[in-house]
Amino acid sequence: MAPVSLASETMKDYRSNSLWRLTLRRIFKQRSAIFGMVILSFLILVAIFANVIAPYDPEEVLIGVEAGIKKRSAPCIHILGCPADQPQHIMGIDGNVRDQFSRIIFGSRISLMIGFTTVGFAIIIGTILGALSGYAGGWVDNVIMRILDVLMAFPSLLLAITIVSVLGPGLQNALLAIAIVTIPVYARVVRASVLSIKEMPYVAASRSLGGSPFHILISRILPNAIPPLIVTGTLGIGTAILDAAALSFLGLGAQPPTPEWGTMLGSERNQVFTAPHLVFYPGIAIMLTVLAFNLLGDGLRDAIDPRLGQASE
Amino acid sequence: MRSKALFSAVFLLLLASLVVVACTPAVPTAAPGGSEATAAPMEPTAVPKPTEEVPMGTAFEPMKLTAPDCDYGGMIKEIASLDEKTFQVTMCVPDPAFPSKAAFSAFSVQPREWIESAMVSREILEKPVGTGPYYLESWNRGDSIVMKKFADYWGDPAITDTLVFRWAGEGAARLLELQSGTVDGIDNPSPDDFDVIKADPTLKLYDREALNIFYVAMTNTFKPFDDVKVRQAIAMGIDRNRLVDNFYPEGSEVATHFTPCAVPNGCTGEDWYEFDPDAAKALLADAGYANGFDTTIYYRDVFRSYLPEPSLVATDLQAQLKDIGINAKIEVMESGAFIEESSAGRLDGIYLLGWNADYPHITNFLDYHFTASNPQFGTPFPEIYEKLSAAAQIADPDKAAPLYEEANNAIKELVPMVPIAHGGSATAFKADVTGAHASPLGNEYFAVMDPGGRDTLVWMQNAEPISLYCNDETDGESLRPCEQMLESLLSYEVGGTKVKPGLATACEANDDLTVWTCTLRDGVKFHDGSTLDATDVALSWIVAWDASNPLHIGNTGAYEYFTYLFGDLLNAK
Numbered sequence: 001m002a003p004v005s006l007a008s009e010t011m012k013d014y015r016s017n018s019l020w021r022l023t024l025r026r027i028f029k030q031r032s033a034i035f036g037m038v039i040l041s042f043l044i045l046v047a048i049f050a051n052v053i054a055p056y057d058p059e060e061v062l063i064g065v066e067a068g069i070k071k072r073s074a075p076c077i078h079i080l081g082c083p084a085d086q087p088q089h090i091m092g093i094d095g096n097v098r099d100q101f102s103r104i105i106f107g108s109r110i111s112l113m114i115g116f117t118t119v120g121f122a123i124i125i126g127t128i129l130g131a132l133s134g135y136a137g138g139w140v141d142n143v144i145m146r147i148l149d150v151l152m153a154f155p156s157l158l159l160a161i162t163i164v165s166v167l168g169p170g171l172q173n174a175l176l177a178i179a180i181v182t183i184p185v186y187a188r189v190v191r192a193s194v195l196s197i198k199e200m201p202y203v204a205a206s207r208s209l210g211g212s213p214f215h216i217l218i219s220r221i222l223p224n225a226i227p228p229l230i231v232t233g234t235l236g237i238g239t240a241i242l243d244a245a246a247l248s249f250l251g252l253g254a255q256p257p258t259p260e261w262g263t264m265l266g267s268e269r270n271q272v273f274t275a276p277h278l279v280f281y282p283g284i285a286i287m288l289t290v291l292a293f294n295l296l297g298d299g300l301r302d303a304i305d306p307r308l309g310q311a312s313e
Numbered sequence: 314m315r316s317k318a319l320f321s322a323v324f325l326l327l328l329a330s331l332v333v334v335a336c337t338p339a340v341p342t343a344a345p346g347g348s349e350a351t352a353a354p355m356e357p358t359a360v361p362k363p364t365e366e367v368p369m370g371t372a373f374e375p376m377k378l379t380a381p382d383c384d385y386g387g388m389i390k391e392i393a394s395l396d397e398k399t400f401q402v403t404m405c406v407p408d409p410a411f412p413s414k415a416a417f418s419a420f421s422v423q424p425r426e427w428i429e430s431a432m433v434s435r436e437i438l439e440k441p442v443g444t445g446p447y448y449l450e451s452w453n454r455g456d457s458i459v460m461k462k463f464a465d466y467w468g469d470p471a472i473t474d475t476l477v478f479r480w481a482g483e484g485a486a487r488l489l490e491l492q493s494g495t496v497d498g499i500d501n502p503s504p505d506d507f508d509v510i511k512a513d514p515t516l517k518l519y520d521r522e523a524l525n526i527f528y529v530a531m532t533n534t535f536k537p538f539d540d541v542k543v544r545q546a547i548a549m550g551i552d553r554n555r556l557v558d559n560f561y562p563e564g565s566e567v568a569t570h571f572t573p574c575a576v577p578n579g580c581t582g583e584d585w586y587e588f589d590p591d592a593a594k595a596l597l598a599d600a601g602y603a604n605g606f607d608t609t610i611y612y613r614d615v616f617r618s619y620l621p622e623p624s625l626v627a628t629d630l631q632a633q634l635k636d637i638g639i640n641a642k643i644e645v646m647e648s649g650a651f652i653e654e655s656s657a658g659r660l661d662g663i664y665l666l667g668w669n670a671d672y673p674h675i676t677n678f679l680d681y682h683f684t685a686s687n688p689q690f691g692t693p694f695p696e697i698y699e700k701l702s703a704a705a706q707i708a709d710p711d712k713a714a715p716l717y718e719e720a721n722n723a724i725k726e727l728v729p730m731v732p733i734a735h736g737g738s739a740t741a742f743k744a745d746v747t748g749a750h751a752s753p754l755g756n757e758y759f760a761v762m763d764p765g766g767r768d769t770l771v772w773m774q775n776a777e778p779i780s781l782y783c784n785d786e787t788d789g790e791s792l793r794p795c796e797q798m799l800e801s802l803l804s805y806e807v808g809g810t811k812v813k814p815g816l817a818t819a820c821e822a823n824d825d826l827t828v829w830t831c832t833l834r835d836g837v838k839f840h841d842g843s844t845l846d847a848t849d850v851a852l853s854w855i856v857a858w859d860a861s862n863p864l865h866i867g868n869t870g871a872y873e874y875f876t877y878l879f880g881d882l883l884n885a886k
Binding site: 061063096169270273 | 483484485488489503505506509555559560614622624625627628629631632642643644645
């Protein structure tokens with residue numbers, strides 16, 4: 001029995017030292033990454049429980065629902081001295097007489113959805129292109145990478161605006177545009193990893209054992225190309241949310257009455273001085289979300305990079 | 314090897330791009346938003362200045378253009394200069410509104426020699442030569458227009474030496490400039506800022522009388538708007554009070570009719586439908602849309618005094634329509650494309666548009682929109698336009714009243730569009746500017762203003778003019794600077810709508826209102842030093858009227874105001 005238990009011990013040891021464990025442990029050593037994760041989990045919770053938290057329907061116009069309500073009213077918070085006979089609106093009322101707080105809360109759903117779907121889509125396409133290009137090499141590599149180079153030569157937001165103008169404004173088209181624009185980034189990351197990994201001895205071993213190219217690519221190379229992709233992806237989510245907000249700000253992204261932060265910011269941009277809360281809260285919400293992803297992404301990079309902290313283990 | 318190939322590729326690319334650049338014709342830099350420069354034909358030869366070739370006191374040659382008959386679709390039969398001081402327009406049909414039209418800046422007068430020399434080179438678009446109290450010093454594209462006091466002005470000279478026009482699209486930006494003191498007056502402060510301006514002792518707000526209409530239009534050639542019940546349902550399903558109470562500044566009112574009541578005969582006939590969502594739903598069900606339908610709300614995100622908050626109104630309208638079962642998505646369009654599509658009747662949904670009065674006459678509202686040749690609401694309704702064309706030939710407003718009553722009732726019955734509001738707007742000036750005002754026609758007159766003794770008056774409006782040849786412009790932002798430099802036969806009183814003499818001391822009609830004879834003022838000098846005579850007036854009118862004239866060029870060549878005030882152009886294809 002002893003050898004078996006010994007084997008399972010070694011197994012356990014091996015597992016505990018796996019890349020993922022190490023990474024997690026390293027992440028938890030970084031304050032900024034923890035901070036990012038805390039904000040992010042908070043945002044995710046808010047997004048999940050939006051309909052519980054929000055006091056109103058985000059698209060409900062409160063004209064006639066609450067007596068004497070005026071558009072763009074300042075926030076009314078009871079514990080901060082707002083008379084109790086007035087209905088409470090933590091972040092005030094927007095230009096169309098809707099509860100700003102509810103809209104901000106529901107906006108988190110849309111922003112997170114934007115971040116994850118665009119980056120998810122871009123990663124899938126980017127990985128396919130990058131892996132193909134890195135593994136096949138030769139003219140395939142050349143054709144794919146040159147096309148992506150052309151794509152990268154355009155300023156990303158301008159290209160996204162062009163794509164949306166062609167497809168027509170709307171949230172879906174904006175998502176598609178941002179995804180297309182970011183594909184080259186992921187394709188390049190994957191290609192670089194594939195290029196270095198395919199020269200590794202274990203790949204050569206797999207090949208000499210008769211593994212098909214497809215098998216080698218899928219089960220030997222790609223799993224090891226994922227870590228840098230995760231870092232780029234996490235940082236990319238922040239950028240994607242920012243780009244989507246920018247498109248919406250320009251009126252090309254989410255269409256009214258969708259409670260999207262960029263749209264909210266854009267439609268009330270003239271009211272910076274008369275109703276600052278309408279610009280301030282969506283702006284803060286965008287900033288917090290992007291900050292969370294950036295902090296987390298930075299932390300992940302430091303944790304995953306094998307050149308850092310290996311000695312301490 | 315590889316790098317060598319790469320280098321030669323880059324070199325070839327560079328060479329190719331150089332060739333492309335060299336072969337591209339040198340187009341002058343277009344102004345932002347202005348389309349006229351891109352269409353400019355290349356005429357490198359310099360045009361001689363007219364001043365040099367105008368000998369004073371040349372023998373007068375009368376100028377005359379007569380239409381072969383009145384079947385070409387327009388109202389004008391003949392335009393003629395009879396002698397040096399007499400200009401005459403003969404109409405095919407009586408036109409009681411002629412004085413109101415002749416005072417409009419789309420009929421401003423420039424010297425004959427200047428039109429002949431500067432029209433083909435399109436120099437006239439940038440350098441107007443008029444008779445007004447200010448002349449153009451410079452137009453710095455994208456930045457400002459500088460005008461100087463004209464010393465030889467025939468009337469009361471301008472008070473301030475220099476007048477500067479600037480522009481900014483955002484209401485908040487304009488107010489900020491005014492507060493910081495870099496401009497003396499601004500157009501259209503945001504309604505939300507009215508209280509801020511009133512509370513500031515250094516600023517003063519001037520309310521502009523609501524001589525406009527905001528309407529929600531439908532094109533009846535598209536389903537489901539071809540059904541009058543659907544249109545009536547929308548008319549009853551929109552809570553217009555809610556829109557005006559929440560999204561319009563003080564001084565705005567809910568429209569009872571298409572035309573504001575301040576215009577004679579504007580409010581004859583029945584008032585508009587009361588808000589009744591249940592009746593609206595019943596009508597929709599009657600028309601076969603018990604479960605509503607999907608449509609689109611189109612608008613342009615541009616501040617207009619009739620629609621100060623376009624995006625908020627569109628969003629609220631979306632919510633209101635949802636309550637009667639109509640699901641609308643919102644589509645913001647670029648301003649130029651929106652006007653083009655809507656006026657051609659190509660928008661398949663509901664669209665938000667309005668109208669600012671150019672001259673205070675009911676024909677300026679009803680005839681333009683509901684005439685037989687306007688496709689903007691789809692197929693025009695004979696029930697409306699027949700009454701209008703009959704009424705337009707009656708000079709006495711009281712005698713025309715019964716016809717306008719029938720026309721207004723027909724509009725209510727057929728609902729080509731839903732009139733929503735007459736929007737109040739304002740201008741704001743520094744408190745020390747005397748003579749400041751807001752004109753209901755949007756033609757503020759700066760010659761009468763004194764900016765507290767300073768020698769420069771700076772005005773900031775919403776946008777840069779498209780061109781300064783206003784006979785072929787419709788945009789109010791272009792007309793306003795023109796009105797400081799150019800004059801028409803008659804003029805409007807400062808800050809009001811009454812017609813008073815201008816370049817002509819009077820325009821008299823014969824008994825049946827078909828022949829209008831204008832006597833020109835003596836001693837009127839143009840900015841180039843030449844003297845006004847009747848051929849200047851005649852040519853200014855003829856180049857617009859006669860589409861086959863070689864000088865019928867303008868900015869777009871459409872001469873839209875001429876077309877809609879006097880019907881089709883002569884010799885138009």
